[in-house]
Amino acid sequence: MANVAYVEDVVLVDRCLEGEEAAARELFRKHRARVHACLYRVLGGNRDMDDLLQDVFIQIFQSLKSWRAEASLATWIDRIAVRVAWRYLSHRKATPPTLELVEDAVTLSLVGPGSGAAGGARKAMAREGVRRLYAAMDRLPPAARVAFALHEIEGRPMAEVATLTGASVTATKLRVWRARRALEASAAKDPVLREMLEERDA
Amino acid sequence: MSLKDRVQVEPLDDERWARIERGAVASVRPREARVRRSFAWAWGAGALAIAGVIGAVVLSGKSLRQAQEGKGTEPIVVATEAHGTKLAIDGATVEAAAETSFTVTRPNGAIDIELGRGRIELDVPHRADRAPLVVHAGDVDVIDVGTIFSVTRAEDVTVEVKEGEVQVARGGRIERVAAGQRWASPRIASATLAHAGSGSTTATTTTTSQTAIAIGTPKDQLARKHVATAPGGSGTNAVRSGSPPVRAERGTEGAESKDGASSGSDVIMDLAKAIKGEPVDPAVAVATPDFATYQAMMLHATGGTASQGLYGMARTKFAAGAAADAMQWLDAYLKRFPHGDEMEAVLWLRVRIRCQARIDDACRATAQTYLDRYPSGHRSHIAELVTNTR
Numbered sequence: 001m002a003n004v005a006y007v008e009d010v011v012l013v014d015r016c017l018e019g020e021e022a023a024a025r026e027l028f029r030k031h032r033a034r035v036h037a038c039l040y041r042v043l044g045g046n047r048d049m050d051d052l053l054q055d056v057f058i059q060i061f062q063s064l065k066s067w068r069a070e071a072s073l074a075t076w077i078d079r080i081a082v083r084v085a086w087r088y089l090s091h092r093k094a095t096p097p098t099l100e101l102v103e104d105a106v107t108l109s110l111v112g113p114g115s116g117a118a119g120g121a122r123k124a125m126a127r128e129g130v131r132r133l134y135a136a137m138d139r140l141p142p143a144a145r146v147a148f149a150l151h152e153i154e155g156r157p158m159a160e161v162a163t164l165t166g167a168s169v170t171a172t173k174l175r176v177w178r179a180r181r182a183l184e185a186s187a188a189k190d191p192v193l194r195e196m197l198e199e200r201d202a
Numbered sequence: 203m204s205l206k207d208r209v210q211v212e213p214l215d216d217e218r219w220a221r222i223e224r225g226a227v228a229s230v231r232p233r234e235a236r237v238r239r240s241f242a243w244a245w246g247a248g249a250l251a252i253a254g255v256i257g258a259v260v261l262s263g264k265s266l267r268q269a270q271e272g273k274g275t276e277p278i279v280v281a282t283e284a285h286g287t288k289l290a291i292d293g294a295t296v297e298a299a300a301e302t303s304f305t306v307t308r309p310n311g312a313i314d315i316e317l318g319r320g321r322i323e324l325d326v327p328h329r330a331d332r333a334p335l336v337v338h339a340g341d342v343d344v345i346d347v348g349t350i351f352s353v354t355r356a357e358d359v360t361v362e363v364k365e366g367e368v369q370v371a372r373g374g375r376i377e378r379v380a381a382g383q384r385w386a387s388p389r390i391a392s393a394t395l396a397h398a399g400s401g402s403t404t405a406t407t408t409t410t411s412q413t414a415i416a417i418g419t420p421k422d423q424l425a426r427k428h429v430a431t432a433p434g435g436s437g438t439n440a441v442r443s444g445s446p447p448v449r450a451e452r453g454t455e456g457a458e459s460k461d462g463a464s465s466g467s468d469v470i471m472d473l474a475k476a477i478k479g480e481p482v483d484p485a486v487a488v489a490t491p492d493f494a495t496y497q498a499m500m501l502h503a504t505g506g507t508a509s510q511g512l513y514g515m516a517r518t519k520f521a522a523g524a525a526a527d528a529m530q531w532l533d534a535y536l537k538r539f540p541h542g543d544e545m546e547a548v549l550w551l552r553v554r555i556r557c558q559a560r561i562d563d564a565c566r567a568t569a570q571t572y573l574d575r576y577p578s579g580h581r582s583h584i585a586e587l588v589t590n591t592r
Contacts, residue, residue: 007530011538014501014508016230024230028223040211049214050222057226069497130209155206196208 009073016064028057031074035081042085042149044134056084075163082146082164089142129196136186136193140179147172148179277580278306282320294335295325307580309483309547312336316481321354334487342387343371343521345484349381361385371521473591476584477557483547485514493518509535509542516551525555546572550581553588561591 012030015023032053039052059080067076137145143165150161151172162172187194214222280289281303289296291306291313298304302320306313313335315322326335326346337344339355349366353359361370367380372387379385488495496518499511516531528551535548542548549572557565569588576582 004530007534010497010501011534014512014538017501018504018508019231021227021230024227025223028226032219032223036214037211041206041209044209046212046214050218053222054225057222058229061226061230065502067501069501126208133205133209153205153209196205199208 003072006069006072010069013064013067013069013073016061024061027060031077032057034074035077038078038081038150038154039085041153042082042146043088044130044137048088052084052088056081059084071163075160079164079166082150086142086146086165089145125192126196129192132190132193133183133196136183136190137179139186140182143167144175144179144182147175148183151176152180280304280306281318293327297323297325299323307481309481309580312484312487314338314481314484316479317353317355319355321352323350323352325350334484336481336484338481340387341372345369345371351379359387473561473584473587474557477554477588480550480554480581480584482517482520482551482554483544485517486510488514491518493522506543509539509544512538513542513544513548516548520551520555525558529555546576546579549575553581553585557588561588566591 012023012027016027035056036049036053039049039056040046043049043052056077060077063080067073071079137148140148146165147161147167150156150164151158156164158172158176159169161176162169165172167175183193183197187197278289278291280287280298282298282300284300286297286299286302289298289306292308294313296304296306296315299321302322303318304320304322305316305318307316308314315324315335315337317337317339322337324335324337324346326349335346337346337353339353339359342359342361344351344353344361346366346368349368350364351366351368352362352364354362361368361379362384363379363381365381367378370377370379370385377385485491485496488499491514493515496511496514500508500515501511503511512531512535516528516535519525519528519531532548532552532555535542535544539545549568552568553565553572556568566589569585572579573582573585573589576585579585
C-alpha cells in the first residue's frame with residue numbers, strides 16, 4: 001500500500017507546480033525544521049542560516065518539476081540541503097577557530113554534581129565541547145565533514161548518507177573514518193573535545 | 203550520549219522564519235512556464251519516457267474533446283434471442299450472436315461494453331487518438347485500440363483475434379493476444395454470470411422480440427425495475443431503459459414473486475453483483491498506460507491533463523489489484539481536483555472498491571458521496587439502493 005505521506009507529497013508537489021502559493025507555504029513549513037536541523041548539524045551554528053535556508057527552498061521550488069517521485073520528497077529535499085551546505089563549506093573563507101583557554105573548561109568540568117552551579121557548569125562544558133568539535137571539523141575537507149556530520153551527528157545510516165551526498169557507501173565510510181581519525185587527533189590535544197568524543201563512544 | 207543529543211539545534215525566531223519563507227515562496231511560479239522548459243530538457247536529453255508523456259498530453263487533449271462530444275450519452279442495452287444483431291458505435295461495429303446480452307456505455311468518449319453472456323464480434327477502426335474500446339466479461343477486460351476480434355462469454359470467456367492485437371486483463375494480469383491467437387479464461391464465478399441476467403424473467407432476456415435495444419436514463423430504469431419486481435408483474439420489457447437491472451428478478455422461482463418481498467441478504471448479494479457489473483471508467487489512453495506515465499502526466503501537465511493523470515494512477519492501481527492504493531489516490535483526487543472532469547468516475551470507483559467486499563457503513567458512505575454529487579448520475583440508481591440497505 002502506498003504511503004499516505006507519499007500520496008500527500010505527490011499532490012502537494014502538483015499544487016506547487018501549479019503555482020499555488022498556499023501549497024508552497026505548506027511545503028516550506030512541512031520541511032523547514034528538518035532542513036534547518038540538517039544544515040545546523042553540518043555547519044555547527046546559525047551563521048548565514050537565513051540565506052542558506054532561503055537558497056535551499058528556492059532551489060527546491062525551482063527544480064520541483066524534476067522530482068520523479070521515485071525517492072521520497074523529504075530525501076530529495078535533504079539532498080538539496082546537503083548540496084547547499086557542501087557548496088557553502090567549499091566556498092567560504094577559512095575562519096580560524098576562536099578557542100578559549102582549555103583550562104577554564106577543565107575547571108568547570110571538575111565541579112561536582114548536586115548543586116545548581118554544577119548543572120550550569122555542565123551545560124557550559126557541553127556547549128564548549130560542541131564548539132570545539134565544530135572548530136575541529138572546520139579543518140576537515142567538506143566531503144569528510146558533511147559525511148561525518150550526517151552520520152555521527154545527524155544519526156543517519158551510512159547508506160542514506162551515501163544517497164544524500166551522491167557517493168558510494170564505501171566512499172562514504174572512508175570519509176567518515178578519515179573524519180573520525182582527524183578529530184581523534186585533535187582530541188588528543190584537547191581534553192574537552194576528548195571527553196566529548198569519549199562520552200559518545202561510551 | 204550520542205553526538206546528536208549533544209548538538210542541540212538553536213531555533214530561529216518567527217520573524218526570521220517569516221522572512222525566509224517570503225523569500226523562498228516568492229520564487230514559485232505557475233507551471234505553464236515550467237512545462238515548456240521541462241519538455242525542452244526532455245527533447246534535449248532525448249528521454250524516451252518523457253516523449254511518451256508528451257504523447258499522452260497530446261492524446262489527452264483529443265480525448266477531452268471526445269468526452270465533451272460524448273456527454274449525455276446514455277447506456278445502450280442489447281439482448282438477442284434466436285437471431286443476432288449488429289450495432290455501430292463511434293465507427294466500431296459490434297455484431298452480436300444469438301442469445302447474447304451486453305450493455306454499451308461511453309464514459310469520457312471511450313466505448314465500454316459489458317458482455318453479460320453470449321458472443322460478440324467487433325470490428326474496431328484504429329483508435330490510437332481516441333480512448334480505447336474495452337469489453338468487460340465478468341472479471342476479464344479486453345482492451346482494444348483497433349482490430350477485429352470476438353469475445354464469447356459462457357461458463358468461461360474466450361477471446362479470439364482476427365486482425366491486430368488486444369490486451370486481456372484479468373486479476374491484475376495483462377496479456378497480449380495477437381491475430382490468429384485465442385485466449386480463454388477459467389470458469390467465471392457464478393456471481394458475475396448472474397449479472398448477465400440468466401434468470402428466466404430478466405428484462406434483457408425475456409423479450410418477445412429477437413433483439414431488444416434500449417436507451418434511457420438510470421432513473422427511468424430504477425422506476426421500471428420497481429414495476430418489474432412488483433407481485434404479479436411480468437418483468438418483461440421489449441424496450442427498456444438504462445443499464446441491466448440492479449437485482450436479478452426471480453420470476454416464479456424466487457420468494458419475491460410469492461410475497462412481493464425478498465430477503466435482505468438477497469438484496470445485498472444482488473447489489474454487490476450490480477456494483478461489480480457496473481463498468482469502471484477507463485483512464486485516458488496513453489502510449490504506455492502504466493502508473494509512472496500517469497504520474498508524470500499529473501506532475502508535468504496542467505489542468506485537465508493533470509487530473510486525468512491522477513485518475514489514471516488510481517485506475518492502474520485498481521487494475522493491478524491494489525485497491526487500497528487506488529483508494530488513496532482517489533481520495534487525493536477529491537482533495538486536489540474537486541471539480542475535475544473525472545469526478546464521477548472517481549466517485550464510482552470509490553464505491554466499487556469500498557463495496558467489493560461487503561455492503562457496510564464505509565461502502566454506504568462512498569455511495570452517499572456519489573449520490574450527493576450525482577443524484578441523476580450514471581450509477582445513481584445503484585448508489586441509492588446501497589444507501590438504503592441500512
